[in-house]
Amino acid sequence: MTFQVKFHQLRAFVEVAKQGSIRGASRVLNLSQPALTKSIKELEEGIAAQLFIRRSKGVTLTECGESFYQHASLILEELRSAQDDIRQRQGQQAGQINIGMGASIARLLMPAVIKRFHQQHPQVKVR
Incomplete structure (x- = not known):
């Protein structure tokens, strides 16, 4: 056993x-x-x-x-x-995530990424 x-x-x-x-x-x-x-x-x-x-x-x-x-x-x-x-x-966990990158990438790529992230994790703040 x-x-x-x-x-x-x-x-x-x-x-x-x-x-x-x-x-x-x-x-x-x-x-x-x-x-x-x-x-x-x-x-x-x-x-x-x-x-x-x-x-x-x-x-x-x-x-x-x-x-x-x-x-x-x-x-x-x-x-x-x-x-x-x-x-x-379940939307029960909150927090903050900080992302560092160049300005051109931040303007082109990040808006869609952050939007999708917020849909999955609405309680987490992205900075």
């Missing part, structure tokens, strides 16, 4: 790796240290690999942990990107 990695386990793993400690990650995620420790332990057991080396001053990634971190970070970033895309399509 294949182990199913859970979102909270990925999030916990990535934050512990970033912070270099369970304590630091627990503060950032607003979770208890035992809850984070349990998530990491379940993840390590599920994928049958040690991801961290525990030290008195925190944790460091193992070789497997380094590899898994690269993948887990990309997964979380893709999920954030998908959520942002949905919010933008």
Whole structure:
């Protein structure tokens, strides 16, 4: 049977790796240290690999942990990107984008591009 990695386990793993400690990650995620420790332990057991080396001053990634971190970070970033895309399509996300270019291109090309962009992203200001 294949182990199913859970979102909270990925999030916990990535934050512990970033912070270099369970304590630091627990503060950032607003979770208890035992809850984070349990998530990491379940993840390590599920994928049958040690991801961290525990030290008195925190944790460091193992070789497997380094590899898994690269993948887990990309997964979380893709999920954030998908959520942002949905919010933008629903007109819920606003922001500003600044574009720099030469005057001739700005006059010829950009009006149509900006119009089309505004149709897709009405809450985003273009400067």
